[in-house]
Amino acid sequence: MQRVPPNEIHATLGRHILLSGLPIVLDLAESRGALARDALTGADYLDFAGFYGSNALGFRHPKLLDPETRERLLGAATIKVGNPDFYTEEYATFVATLERTAAPPTHPYYFFIEGGALAVENAMKTAMDWKVRKNLAAGRGEQGTEVLHFQRAFHGRAGYTLSVTNTDPAKTLYFPKFDWPRVPTPAARFPLVGENLERTRAAEAESIAAIEAAFDARPHRIAAILIEPIQGEGGDNHFRPEFLRELRRIADEREALLIFDEVQCGGGVTGKWWAHQHADVSPDLLCFAKKMQVGGFLASRRIDDVDNVFKVPSRISSTWGGSITDMVRATRILEIIVEDDLLENAARRGDELLRELRAIESEFPALVSNARGRGLFVAIDLPTTQQRSDLVKRCFSERLLVLACGDRSVRFRPPLTISADEVSDAARRLRRALAQLS
Incomplete structure (x- = not known):
């Protein structure tokens, strides 16, 4: 199989496809858990976007890579x-x-x-x-x-x-x-x-x-x-x-x-x-x-x-x-x-994320409002559409992947496997991104 090297991927796709996605190249072999690896730079991004909420277990979950599962998938x-x-x-x-x-x-x-x-x-x-x-x-x-x-x-x-x-x-x-x-x-x-x-x-x-x-x-x-x-x-x-x-x-x-x-x-x-x-x-x-x-x-x-x-x-x-x-x-x-009790993890980590966002709401009252969530289905509002778009870009600069929704909202969609440390890490990156908008 003749594979396209990472530095040619955008050009190859761009000849035939409208490219309106991220400027990174996702490295499926090196991404792990909630960390998405960029094949161009080797940088890891904390993924709180999750392919629009479809990534259930993050990248390369070990139980999806065991020999029996790999054989059945193949x-x-x-x-x-x-x-x-x-x-x-x-x-x-x-x-x-x-x-x-x-x-x-x-x-x-x-x-x-x-x-x-x-x-x-x-x-x-x-x-x-x-x-x-x-x-x-x-x-x-x-x-x-x-x-x-x-x-x-x-x-x-x-x-x-x-x-x-x-x-x-x-x-x-x-x-x-x-x-x-x-x-x-x-x-x-x-x-x-x-x-x-x-x-x-x-x-x-x-x-x-x-x-x-x-x-x-x-x-x-x-x-x-x-x-x-x-x-x-x-x-x-x-x-x-x-x-x-x-x-x-x-x-x-x-x-x-x-x-x-x-x-x-x-x-x-x-x-x-x-x-x-x-x-x-x-x-x-x-x-x-x-x-x-x-x-x-x-x-x-x-x-x-x-x-x-x-x-x-x-x-x-x-x-x-x-x-x-x-x-x-x-x-x-x-x-x-079921085996890993991930419904309970989603509930607990979601509560932690929402607490972080409510704290951030009080720290940045001119920027953040309406912190809301159910489990890991969580979002905040910005005052304007432009400020929301700017925040999504600033988060990307902090290597935090998030999603826009509605007119002025930012949504967070981490995998069900997300850890408490990763929730805290995401909050730190979000704070740094917001500080750049203040």
Whole structure:
């Protein structure tokens, strides 16, 4: 194999691909844990970005490198199996592992596909199929394909998801979209006490009124309510449990499915397998990808009152049905999360990171506000978009990788394996970066 040397990688890719990423070259062989090695300089970067939150265990986790796991990964990687039609031990082992670890027993139906956007899109199709069949059975005709969604939502850039994604306009500009109901996002502002709490409650009331009005204006046309239990791309926007429970009530009363998009906030990052488990509310359809390695969704038995997509062949499918190599890796990752108690680690390290950010908020009151988080799903706000962008760059100069989100937020997405020392190290680097902006 003729390999491209590190000093030629950007030029090689740039001849064919729009390069808008980092100026480093990731060295997969030398990166370790939360440290990403730059092949150009040999410098290590503390990775609190995690490939947009998809890096579950960091780099080169020793349990992913043991001989048995390496052999299974290699065996799966030599051919890409069409999982919907050809069944293998690797596929079944992944499903069984998912069933006994992350999948709620209330959701017995599983669908797999590559990528979060296609996971969400197929959940939307499942809801449309369910609602239209119910309308036909009730003599209401073939209708019921609209999806109610929220402002500042990001659900992907494919097909139906273009109609519900509304963060950066560049992601959807000029592409055809459906005119589906979009309602205000009652994001909590922290600390969630006093005036912040009252404003959040008022925003919730406004949003719920808009949801009820949308159902009134479009009788029998709305198939689902779609929401991220914590919005990621749109600004790390948190919702009170009371609001998510209201969505459950409305979905039940209005004969719509409740879809939780946990592509980014699922997979253990919040200290539980799923963010919605903190609110004690259960969706009908639960979407996942990123840290789970495989995209897809889980469905509850609420869809059983029609001949749903899990009963009628070929309603939803794809050639690969998720990558079998990803399934082998995901199987071991799920096992490691349990073996090493990484949900508890995410909760503890997340508390430590949030305490650091709240201290930083008091140290830099003119720059930092709204420190917030659930487990390792953590963020802060800056006063302006420009200051936020400057901070991300300053963090990079301090060899700390972080992510922008929303209009003026910075989000942190370390791996579930992050240590207390690494949390402290990240806070030191962040303080140095902020000092340069002061």
